[in-house]
Amino acid sequence: MHHKSIRTLVMAGCLASAGLLALAGTALAEPASESMLSNTCAGCHGTDGVAAGPAMPSIANMDAKIMENLLMQFKSGERPSTIMGRIATGYEDAELKAIAQHFSKLPWKSTAVPTDPKLVAEGAKLHKSEKCNSCHEEDGRTQSAEDGVMRQAGQIPHYLFLQMVNYQKQEYPDVPKKMMSRLSKLSEKDLQALAHFYASQK
Amino acid sequence: MANLTRRTFIKAAGGAAAAVGLVGPARSWAAEPHVVVIGGGYGGAIAAKYLRMMSGGKIKVTMIERDESYYSCPLSNWVVAGFRDLGVQKHSWAEAAKAHGFSVIHKEAEAIDPKAKTVSLAGGEKVSYDKLIVSPGVDYKDNIEGYTKKEYEQHPHAWHAGPQTEALKKKLAAMPDGGKVIIVPPEDPFRCPPGPYERVSLIAHYLKKNKPKSKILVLDPKDKFSKQGLFAGGWKTLYGYETPNSLIEWVAGASGGKVARFDAATGTVFTEMDQHKGDVVNIIPNQKAGQIAFASNLVEGDWCPVNKQTFESTLHKDVYVIGDACNAAKMPKSGYAANSQAKVCVEAVIRSIHGKDPADASYVNTCYSMLSPDYAISVANVFKLKDGEITPINGGMSPPEATPEFRKMEAEFNESWYRSIMADMFA
Numbered sequence: 368m369h370h371k372s373i374r375t376l377v378m379a380g381c382l383a384s385a386g387l388l389a390l391a392g393t394a395l396a397e398p399a400s401e402s403m404l405s406n407t408c409a410g411c412h413g414t415d416g417v418a419a420g421p422a423m424p425s426i427a428n429m430d431a432k433i434m435e436n437l438l439m440q441f442k443s444g445e446r447p448s449t450i451m452g453r454i455a456t457g458y459e460d461a462e463l464k465a466i467a468q469h470f471s472k473l474p475w476k477s478t479a480v481p482t483d484p485k486l487v488a489e490g491a492k493l494h495k496s497e498k499c500n501s502c503h504e505e506d507g508r509t510q511s512a513e514d515g516v517m518r519q520a521g522q523i524p525h526y527l528f529l530q531m532v533n534y535q536k537q538e539y540p541d542v543p544k545k546m547m548s549r550l551s552k553l554s555e556k557d558l559q560a561l562a563h564f565y566a567s568q569k
Numbered sequence: 570m571a572n573l574t575r576r577t578f579i580k581a582a583g584g585a586a587a588a589v590g591l592v593g594p595a596r597s598w599a600a601e602p603h604v605v606v607i608g609g610g611y612g613g614a615i616a617a618k619y620l621r622m623m624s625g626g627k628i629k630v631t632m633i634e635r636d637e638s639y640y641s642c643p644l645s646n647w648v649v650a651g652f653r654d655l656g657v658q659k660h661s662w663a664e665a666a667k668a669h670g671f672s673v674i675h676k677e678a679e680a681i682d683p684k685a686k687t688v689s690l691a692g693g694e695k696v697s698y699d700k701l702i703v704s705p706g707v708d709y710k711d712n713i714e715g716y717t718k719k720e721y722e723q724h725p726h727a728w729h730a731g732p733q734t735e736a737l738k739k740k741l742a743a744m745p746d747g748g749k750v751i752i753v754p755p756e757d758p759f760r761c762p763p764g765p766y767e768r769v770s771l772i773a774h775y776l777k778k779n780k781p782k783s784k785i786l787v788l789d790p791k792d793k794f795s796k797q798g799l800f801a802g803g804w805k806t807l808y809g810y811e812t813p814n815s816l817i818e819w820v821a822g823a824s825g826g827k828v829a830r831f832d833a834a835t836g837t838v839f840t841e842m843d844q845h846k847g848d849v850v851n852i853i854p855n856q857k858a859g860q861i862a863f864a865s866n867l868v869e870g871d872w873c874p875v876n877k878q879t880f881e882s883t884l885h886k887d888v889y890v891i892g893d894a895c896n897a898a899k900m901p902k903s904g905y906a907a908n909s910q911a912k913v914c915v916e917a918v919i920r921s922i923h924g925k926d927p928a929d930a931s932y933v934n935t936c937y938s939m940l941s942p943d944y945a946i947s948v949a950n951v952f953k954l955k956d957g958e959i960t961p962i963n964g965g966m967s968p969p970e971a972t973p974e975f976r977k978m979e980a981e982f983n984e985s986w987y988r989s990i991m992a993d994m995f996a
């Protein structure tokens with residue numbers, strides 16, 4: 368698959384990797400550490416990126432390139448959001464890169480938000496019949512930096528639902544046509560089922 | 570320090586600690602430096618937990634908190650409006666203390682001796698510290714004649730969540746349809762700038778549903794307020810604001826909104842020109858730093874001056890003040906701000922213990938306000954230190970024009986925020 372934005376970022380990354388030092392706001396002080404920049408996210412995404420639910424996503428362990436790409440898209444406004452756009456514009460590109468690095472090193476913890484067994488069973492069927500598993504392998508456990516696919520297994524269910532509804536209603540920069548054509552014909556109930564299925568996969 | 574329960578401080582820190590590179594022997598300090606935290610609210614609970622996490626468990630931490638449980642102010646306006654139980658707002662420290670290995674002493678801190686480096690507690694006990702972090706929140710002024718502490722029971726301000734929250738809810742529930750609610754917001758600066766207007770909105774929601782002939786009169790000492798455009802827009806959509814049938818009337822200070830006196834017996838407020846009798850009167854007094862800050866000479870005027878890169882008091886070395894009590898302009902006094910300041914302070918404290926200068930700081934404030942259960946707005950800012958001032962880097966309000974779905978999504982994220990920040994404090 369072709370993901371121009373990610374490739375560009377990888378190249379830009381080489382140039383920027385040592386660049387954080389240049390950002391120091393106060394002449395003499397060391398630049399803000401990764402944790403200094405990242406721990407501010409915990410008020411919404413939970414301590415170390417593990418959200419408490421019921422709607423905001425966990426972001427721990429997200430592949431650094433994927434997260435950097437999402438944050439850059441929030442910042443540019445390409446990616447629709449209620450609040451992340453306003454937050455991402457508060458950071459330099461190199462800071463967003465450092466933040467993405469930080470979260471990629473933190474362990475994933477699947478959500479404890481309960482799921483509905485009936486919906487889970489329906490979702491499991493849809494996941495296969497709609498061939499979601501061609502990209503979201505191992506029932507949503509895998510991430511692919513190359514394809515921009517993030518983990519869904521054990522994610523907050525209502526977030527997954529909201530995000531799929533968002534995909535149906537709004538333009539997102541990196542959503543593959545194959546996913547859109549499959550998602551667009553699904554009902555709200557189907558999306559609920561898929562959300563519960565992915566969330567139940569720990 | 571006789572009855573300090575010694576815990577085994579072995580619980581390792583989360584992933585965050587390793588990334589800072591602050592783990593290691595402290596330079597020229599006792600083998601186990603002791604940091605004491607006064608207050609276990611939005612600032613203090615985070616300071617205690619993150620001191621343990623960020624030091625890899627190498628710092629001994631003691632929290633001093635007067636209450637056995639904590640009632641969160643955020644979302645307490647939902648309780649007032651009758652769609653949330655006060656019980657859900659109640660939290661305690663035992664779980665986090667155990668998980669992260671800090672101890673809690675449930676006593677009032679009465680005074681700080683910055684020379685001897687001790688805190689004296691109610692009952693006479695003294696606790697010594699190497700570093701002290703103070704997050705006592707706010708105290709209330711008697712700025713309106715006739716409204717002092719002894720009126721709080723009959724006319725709760727409910728700006729400190731708990732029994733007063735429930736009392737205000739009951740007064741609204743007991744009010745007849747067609748009654749008048751008078752709300753008197755405080756002057757700047759105060760805890761949660763959009764909070765009084767969120768309360769106005771949610772009381773309007775309650776009245777619209779249950780007592781539609783009633784009215785809310787807001788008598789404001791100020792001429793403008795936080796997120797005013799967004800609130801006014803929401804009130805128009807939801808409560809007929811600025812129409813003859815509006816549930817809400819807001820009177821600015823310059824237009825006669827300034828309340829000078831209150832008669833508790835009749836529920837009458839007196840402005841310069843006029844008087845108004847309310848069935849429910851909710852006066853939110855002006856505010857100042859919590860009492861301990863005054864008892865310990867940590868204040869200049871009403872608030873505690875601090876070095877904004879570290880939150881160390883400019884008046885006493887090794888004493889840090891975070892949260893509502895400090896002057897952290899241009900950050901507002903909010904729970905999110907207190908959380909963020911605690912983390913900046915913890916990194917500075919640990920660096921100082923290791924003999925390092927503070928690094929650049931990064932701060933965030935976000936604040937959701939709910940106008941009805943399906944309609945919320947927010948502000949979000951990232952701040953950096955510029956010329957010694959905490960300066961917003963980005964602009965941050967919800968868009969003035971948005972779909973009902975957008976407002977509804979923010980309402981869902983509002984509760985999600987609450988759960989995550991509570992887990993950040995108490996888990």
Ligand SMILES: Cc1cc2nc3c(=O)[nH]c(=O)nc-3n(C[C@H](O)[C@H](O)[C@H](O)COP(=O)(O)OP(=O)(O)OC[C@H]3O[C@@H](n4cnc5c(N)ncnc54)[C@H](O)[C@@H]3O)c2cc1C
Pocket residue numbers: 607608609610611612613633634635636639641642643644645646676677678679704705706707727728729730760761764859860861891892893894902903904905906907935936937938
């Ligand atoms: C109605 C309302 C709604 C709000 N909504 C929001 C919101 O949506 N988002 C947001 O970010 N903020 C909100 N806030 C603001 C938020 O509650 C405060 O900004 C926050 O609590 C400040 O944290 P703090 O640590 O400074 O003080 P607090 O949270 O008040 O904590 C202080 C603690 O210290 C203890 N203490 C004080 N003195 C002593 C002493 N001498 N000895 C021992 N213990 C002591 C107290 O018992 C208390 O537990 C709201 C406030 C109100 C009133």
